[in-house]
Amino acid sequence: MTSIDHAGTFTLGSRTVKRLGYGAMQLAGPGVFGPPKDRDAALAVLRETAALGIDHIDTSDFYGPHVTNQLIREALHPYADSLTLVTKIGAKRGSDASWQPAYSPAELTSAVHDNLRNLGRDVLDVVNLRIMFSVHGPSEGSIAEQVDTLAELQKQGLVRHIGLSNVTPTQVAQARTQVEIVCVQNMYNLANRHDDALIDTLAADGIAYVPFFPLGGFSPLQSDALSDVARQLDATPMQVALAWLLQRSPNLLLIPGTSSVAHLRENLKAATLTLPSEAVGKLDAIAG
Ligand SMILES: NC(=O)c1ccc[n+]([C@@H]2O[C@H](COP(=O)([O-])OP(=O)(O)OC[C@H]3O[C@@H](n4cnc5c(N)ncnc54)[C@H](OP(=O)(O)O)[C@@H]3O)[C@@H](O)[C@H]2O)c1
Numbered sequence: 001m002t003s004i005d006h007a008g009t010f011t012l013g014s015r016t017v018k019r020l021g022y023g024a025m026q027l028a029g030p031g032v033f034g035p036p037k038d039r040d041a042a043l044a045v046l047r048e049t050a051a052l053g054i055d056h057i058d059t060s061d062f063y064g065p066h067v068t069n070q071l072i073r074e075a076l077h078p079y080a081d082s083l084t085l086v087t088k089i090g091a092k093r094g095s096d097a098s099w100q101p102a103y104s105p106a107e108l109t110s111a112v113h114d115n116l117r118n119l120g121r122d123v124l125d126v127v128n129l130r131i132m133f134s135v136h137g138p139s140e141g142s143i144a145e146q147v148d149t150l151a152e153l154q155k156q157g158l159v160r161h162i163g164l165s166n167v168t169p170t171q172v173a174q175a176r177t178q179v180e181i182v183c184v185q186n187m188y189n190l191a192n193r194h195d196d197a198l199i200d201t202l203a204a205d206g207i208a209y210v211p212f213f214p215l216g217g218f219s220p221l222q223s224d225a226l227s228d229v230a231r232q233l234d235a236t237p238m239q240v241a242l243a244w245l246l247q248r249s250p251n252l253l254l255i256p257g258t259s260s261v262a263h264l265r266e267n268l269k270a271a272t273l274t275l276p277s278e279a280v281g282k283l284d285a286i287a288g
Contacts, residue, residue: 003052003268003269003271003272004018004019004020004052004053004054004268004271005018005053005271006271006272007019007020007246007254007270007271008250010208010250010251010252010253011182011206011208012056012084012086012125012126012161012163012182012183012208012253013126013160013161013180013182014160014161015084015125015126015160015161017055017056017084017253018053018054018055018056019246019250019252019253019254019271020054020242020246020254020256020267020268020270020271021054021055021056021057021058021253021254021255022049022054022056022057022058022255022256022257022264023057023058023059023212023255023256023257024046024057024058024059024063024068024071024072024257025058025059025060025063025068025257026257026258026259027042027045027046027063027067027068027071027259028063028064028067028068029064029067031097032063032064032097033064033093033097034064034067035064035067036067036071036259037259038259039071041259041260041261042071042259043071043074043075044261045258045259045260045261045264046071046072046075046076047075047076048261048264048265049076049264050075050076050080050083052264052265052268054268055080055082055083055084056083056084056086056253056255057072057083057084057085057086057255058086058087058185058210058255059072059085059086059087059119060087060088060089060091060115060130061087061089061111061114061115061118062088062089062091062092062093062099062102062111064093065092065093066114066118069087069114069115069118069119070118072085072119073118073119073120077119077120079121084125084126085119085121085124085125085126086125086126086127086128086163086183086210087115087119087124087126087127087128088127088128088129088130088163088165088185089102089108089111089112089115089127089128089129089130089150090102090103090108090111090128090129090130090131090132090146090165091130091132092107092111099132099135100132101132101133102132103132103145103146105149105152108129108146108149108150108153109149109153112124112127112153112158112159113158115127116158123157123158123159123160124158124159124160125160125161126159126160126161126162126163126182126183127150127153127159127161127162127163128162128163128164128165128183128185129143129146129147129150129162129163129164129165129175130165130166131143131146131164131165131166131167131171132166137166137187138166138167138168138171138186139168140168140170140171141171142174143164143167143171143174143175144174144175144178147162147174147175147178147179148178150162150179151178151179154179161180161182161183162179162180162181162182163181163182163183163184163185163208163210164181164183164184164185165184165185165186165212166185166186166187167184167186169197169198169201172184172198172202181207182207182208183207183208183209183210183253184198184202184207184208184209184210185209185210185211185212186198186209186211186212187211187212187213187217188209188211188212188213188214188245189211189213189214189215189216189221189241189245190221190223190226190241190244190245190283190286190287191216191221191223191286191287192213192287193287195209195211199248199249199251199252200249202251203249203250203251206251207251208251208252208253209249209251209252209253210252210253210254210255211245211252211254211255212255214241214242214245214254214255214256215238215241215242215256215257215267216241220237220238221237221238221241222237223237223286225282225283225285225286226240226241226283226286228282229275229279229282229283232279233273233275233279235269235270235273236266238256238263238266238267238270239266239267239269239270239273240270240273240275240279240283242254242256242267242270243270243273243274243275244275244280244283246270246271247275247280254270
């Protein structure tokens with residue numbers, strides 16, 4: 001039993017994964033564009049995820065583009081049967097590193113094939129449809145056509161399970177009338193709690209919620225209350241931020257990102273950190 005086993009497991013469709021996983025986005029170059037600053041260090045982080053018992057890695061072929069998937073393949077292929085790789089489609093990168101929608105049936109289909117090729121898989125475990133109506137947050141609008149395209153790729157056997165990312169509760173509800181949705185990946189952390197009600201709805205239906213930017217993203221969370229609680233518990237602020245997410249709801253699957261083996265090891269220790277109710281109260285107050 002490794003330390004992350006203490007955090008328990010949850011399901012992603014037919015797959016069962018540990019609640020502490022890893023997000024690979026930070027392995028690409030600056031701005032999630034181009035090769036990593038230190039390729040060997042990036043490969044070392046991925047190999048360490050396996051050594052520490054991680055069985056859930058979040059990625060996309062638009063990280064780099066292609067870079068993180070190719071690193072994952074180089075570091076971890078042939079993959080352990082227990083490893084669930086979750087990817088996302090719906091965006092592409094401009095030559096200036098910009099993020100652009102890529103939603104047509106042809107673009108979604110070619111994105112699935114890019115992920116299959118670069119990861120070295122015959123079928124993708126979970127594919128999240130990343131909605132790009134606004135890059136910065138969920139925005140209303142029909143996603144029915146894109147969900148249909150993904151459902152067709154699932155019927156063809158290229159995609160095992162379907163998830164959604166950067167979506168509103170209305171879009172989730174609509175998509176669930178079309179196809180089984182196994183996870184929702186939106187921004188959520190101690191300081192950004194817009195999805196509290198959605199998390200509870202999904203929990204009641206056994207659907208995973210996977211917060212992106214669990215540590216605050218490119219500028220990690222900073223708060224006096226967080227630092228105080230960490231000091232009292234002899235933990236780091238990042239460990240406390242992850243432990244808070246773990247206690248928030250059993251359907252939360254965590255994918256903290258890092259390009260550092262030391263940070264990876266530090267973050268996974270959150271699995272063994274228990275937050276007293278007084279600490280949870282202080283942390284709950286951060287989002288106001
Ligand atoms: N669906 C979407 O639209 C979407 C958007 C964004 C991200 N994601 C996914 O979500 C995953 C997680 O998000 P994220 O990686 O952007 O943000 P994050 O996990 O909230 O934070 C990552 C940042 O925190 C730093 N960090 C990590 N551990 C640390 C520690 N122990 N001490 C100090 N700093 C630490 C990292 O720097 P170091 O590298 O120096 O550790 C990096 O700058 C991504 O990897 C990606 O797979 C999805």
